Amino acid sequence: MEKIMPKLLLLTAAVSMFTTLGIVFTLLFETFTFFSRVSIVEFLTAKEWLPWNEKSGSFGIAPLVTGTLLTTAIAMLVAIPVGLASAIYLSEYATERTRKIIKPILEVLAGIPTIVYGFFALTFVTPLLQKIIPGLEVFNALSPGLVMGIMIIPMVASLSEDAMSSVPNAIREGALGLGSTKLETAVKIVLPAAASGVIASFVLAISRAIGETMIVAVAGGSSPVLTFDVTQSIQTMTAYIVQVTTGDAGYGTTIYYSIYAVGMTLFVFTLAMNLLAQYISRRFREEY
Amino acid sequence: MKRLVDHSEVIQHMNGRLVKNNIFKLLFFFATVFGLIILVVLLYRVFTQATGWLNIDFLQNFPSRIPERAGIKAALVGSIWLMAMVAPLSLFLGVGTAIYLEEYAKKSRFTDFIQTNISNLAGVPSIVFGLLGLTVFARGMELGRSVLAAGLTMSLLVLPVIVVASQEALRAVPNQLREASYGMGATKWQTIYRVVLPAAVPGILTGSILALSRAIGETAPLIVLGIPTFIAYLPKSVFDTFTVMPMQIYNWTGRPQEEFQHVAAAGIVVLLVLLVMLNSIAIWIRNKFQKRF
Structure with missing residues (x-):
């Protein structure tokens, strides 16, 4: 036992390594196959994504990337202000009792499956928005973007609150003793001291929004167009992968391999964001 | 003046x-x-x-093209199959990894690397895990659209969450307990198995149940695996094709008939009830067994 167990446990730890290797190699190999049929220059520079057209198909990732960035930007416009404000309230204003009630509720919000949010976006938020904005299409970037933002609020709130709560009380008391109001203490003293954690939470939220699938697949539409018009139907990278894998694109076709190239792009985007978040929280951390 | x-x-x-x-x-x-x-x-x-759509028939019927006859039976049973597959597998791998990292591994570059790898893995979008599963399990091992292929993919997806939760639980066990155990003449593995692990079980289970509820609600990787939504039989073994609730809800949401939105809502209620049950168990365990050292 004494000799075998460490080796067995090391083996289980190795599984996570093999998972990463598996993801990287799967994406690399299939993406290479894709690039043997479609030039990488076309993939990166062409402005049209028309994979379904056999003869004059075009594989320019740009529309899928703008679709993704558009919904992500809308989501961040909701999640960052609301999430940060909640974090400030929970960490600086709320009593211990209020915090104990509100935090679990926010956790419930974070635990709702994304398909439920997708359903909510399509059947409730979109019809509601159509009453306000007459030109809004059934599938659009706005509605899934907003709902995605709501989904991400708890993540921003919880991570930012953690960062703000870890600022020592002595600093707060110093500011209050000099006559600052709670607001001034929160915004001018605590927030700058917790900046690394707070900004890292924003970056992680962006990464989460980029990789989110079901909300945009259900409510965002499947028209890869290069636009920044939020009322139009768009397609994100994740929604494209869903569209292809629910359809009948045969194994070995160029479309089949294209999902790996898109997946690779998605992977690179989110990995870069995650590494950036780690860098920010490590590099700019204030030690007390 | x-x-x-x-x-x-x-x-x-x-x-x-x-x-x-x-x-x-x-x-x-x-x-x-x-x-x-x-x-x-x-x-x-x-x-x-x-309301009006969620009734006993809904729970007992297989999917149908007629909204009134559509039911969630196949998907509900499928979700339970998936849970039964993911829970032991991801727990075994996750807790094993956590024990290795917390109790055995020396602080080295390699350990740091595994740790960083796990936190990065936690940030990989779930749909990318679907692509991994499609290539390695569904096509590579020719498991197709089976419970096994989906279970393996989902286990890898929730693995990082379980590892991190288990590590925290293990770290919370005070060193005095370990030292007392060594002092009584116990070996390292005996100490881990009989002293540290029992003390950490509530924390591990709480985190794992939350991870499991994520696996139950996840849709994207299963879409990529090609899990079908129109199935009129129940799986008999892990090699059988099956479907799960989020897939079924996704399918109903996408149908043009207005009635199917109600069917989808009924499906969501069933899914949420299952999740609430899981989470209540987690909270119960946390309150019942949580010890402060």
């Missing part, structure tokens, strides 16, 4: 700052309850849409 400090001006200025403080306090409070309001609206919408 001119007074250096004009008292009324000070009060005016101070009042302004206090008013500003109160206004912002109110704003921050509204931001906090905003999420709560949305949650209420969402649940209210889903439940009102589901």
